[in-house]
Amino acid sequence: MADQTKERIVEAACRTLVKHGYHQTSMKDIAAEAGLAPGLAHYYFETKEDLLVAAIEHACRPVVEVWEQAGINLTGPLPEDADPLAFGRAGFELAKLELKNYSGLFLLIFDMFGVGLHNPKIAAAVQAFISERRAFVGRIAQGVVAGMRERPAASVEAIAAAIWGSLHGIYLQKLLDPGFDADAAIDAMSEMTMAFVTSPGTGTRMEA
Amino acid sequence: MADQTKERIVEAACRTLVKHGYHQTSMKDIAAEAGLAPGLAHYYFETKEDLLVAAIEHACRPVVEVWEQAGINLTGPLPEDADPLAFGRAGFELAKLELKNYSGLFLLIFDMFGVGLHNPKIAAAVQAFISERRAFVGRIAQGVVAGMRERPAASVEAIAAAIWGSLHGIYLQKLLDPGFDADAAIDAMSEMTMAFVTSPGTGTRMEA
DNA sequence: ACCGTTTGATTGAATAGCCAATCATTGATT
């Protein structure tokens, strides 16, 4: 019974945060959304920050589940027999679907990015989110880079940071402007990445 | 006299917003930072939002000036005689410098990104920031794409959105984690972009 | 089976403080 109401509170927090954002959600709002007494949110979470951290972690769960359903182990290594290049391509497709299906999560996450800039507790939660997902991109990049004819100058970590960054920079544009064509931007990023991966070599071109 | 104090308020707003973020800055804080009476901020700005919008615009100014000092006209076309590829490379270098020299601006901007997700007025100001800069990336991309042997499948707009997104996704990682190596990530992005641009053949420019 | 006690869950009101916005007032300049 206790765990149930705790989860009800966290879920209500997710809903209100997605709908109204960090500024405009009070503890009372969250309790009301959950259909509970105002004081109860503080019974389960000492501070508002603690509840928000729990909400972030809760909101991320469904996305991870989608990945795992697609046969991707988020924290473990990639399947040995898979073609890394195909994996990379699929990753970009997955990114497009993610944005479409879980825009609420990203609304919450980008809101929290902003909060985290000046709030250590939220920053820690948000960085966990970043690290996990960027490392996953890095694992795909690792496989792809290993198959390249010439090793790129950039490290795998740097490539992963660039690709993760590009996807989230694209997400940001979409969230701020619903008319933005995120699919086209992700396709462009995918095309650029694939050209990079299959290019004969870097730094061997004529100077103008 | 009036314009001077108005600017003093905006500058104070920038400083406090960078230091403490949107949540933790009140109108009173801003007035105190400016060394003025609490009520004066509302004399010049009807609402807090209006002041924040002015602060965003004010904070962006020095960056634009740097671009213009580098011989780049932000809103007009690129110089005819310039090598687009060299321009692109220089753009990535400029991005690295920008982040180093104006991290305060980006702290403010990313804070406002978060606020803008649920606040139409701030969203409008933030989108102006995005549009201007993304269009500038697009103008460089336009020149580079025109010189490619084979036209890419992606549109120039999509490429610009991807590159702008990657830079700001990288900025975000740096702001949330000072230990993050943003230079390496931008170098990686630059390498990927250049490989994409030069992939089929040499970068022979074709004039219209 | 019965009953008092304990424990934890839940309630809703109270506390203490902060904030944006207002406004009557004062000061300065023309």
Added chain:
DNA sequence: AATCAATGATTGGCTATTCAATCAAACGGT
């Protein structure tokens, strides 16, 4: 005098957090 700039106290409303009081269920002794 009249207009604009500046002050700082006030207002009304909101907030996170606390807390005493209620409720329900489990437990233990008989």
